[in-house]
Amino acid sequence: MKATVLIRPKEGILDPxxxxxxxxxxxxxxxxxGARVGRLVDVEVDTDDPAEARAAVDRMSHELLSNPLIESFSVELGEGA
Structure with a gap:
């Protein structure tokens, strides 16, 4: 299943x-x-179960893709993601 993770600096965090x-x-x-710069990460998860895919991508985002102290992220699942 394809997933897109959008990572942004949290409000109030310096964004050079x-x-x-x-x-x-x-x-x-x-x-x-104002302007904020973030990152977009596309990943393909080896599962067809949306709940399992979301849980995996959330974990990836917390552990590697973002810095939860200074960034927030949102996950989009789906064929076109």
Missing amino acids: QGEAVEEALRALGFAVS
Whole structure:
């Protein structure tokens, strides 16, 4: 089963990449009041059971894909994920 994990810095956490993007957009003339930069990870889990797949991807996200102290993540399961 395919899964997509979207990882973002938690609110209030310093995001230097987001700040750089925000400054660059302003320099190009875009009116923005903030930018946050995250990561997208696509994984394929060797199961057809959605509950089992979600549990596995949640565990992967907590243990390796994200830093739970400073990042949050969301998981999307499905064919198109």
